[in-house]
Amino acid sequence: MAEPLDFKPTPVRTDTTAQEEWEKLLETLHRHGVLRLANDLVARNQDVAAIVVKGLQTEGARNVMQNVSALAMVLGKVPPGAVYKFAEAVREAAAVLDETRRGADDAAPGVRGVYRLLNDDELWRTLTPLARAVGTFGRAMSQPAPEKPIVAHSGKPSDA
Structure with missing residues (x-):
């Protein structure tokens, strides 16, 4: 009589490995020119940094950063529902103002x-x-x- 075989098939892999995902990401970045841009920025980092620093040293740039910060601080105190309600009210009011048809109701009362x-x-x-x-x-x-x-x-x- 024959002895049973002790055979366990190796499971088929269904998901990708981290190495495969990394290679796919790297290829996508290369195809879209992101790697070239990054290489150019690194090669010219002193020039780019000088341009950025020069731009940020202007009074206007400082004002923009402070204004954005002030808006963020104030909006941080407002619940999202209130902002949505306000934005929706502005949208509805703009739609009413945009109506081009003028009826008899618009006559002086x-x-x-x-x-x-x-x-x-x-x-x-x-x-x-x-x-x-x-x-x-x-x-x-x-x-x-x-x-x-x-x-x-x-x-x-x-x-x-």
Whole structure:
């Protein structure tokens, strides 16, 4: 009688190895010219660095960096839902402003029309938050701008 064979087939590999992925990435970077750009930047690093440093030493570049930082600090305090709500409201308002059709409703309301508008509760419910927001914006704009916004944001002294 024959003895059973002890045979275990080697499993077929289905995923790629890290080495194969690395070679694929390297080939893709080469085909798209990224490696050439990187080599040129490294070969000319002193020239490129001098251009970048010279550009960053201007008053305008410093202002841009500080303005972007200030926006990031302020936007960091605003919940994403509020930013989305604001952006959506701006989009809807722009769509209304962009409407080219003008109907009979756009005619001057006259004295009776103004009186009807004064008694329109829905209009006042819409305008009241807008009036409050404009008042808040005006009060905030009347405050002097901080010399160093990072200090106003964090409360910590800065030499920047």
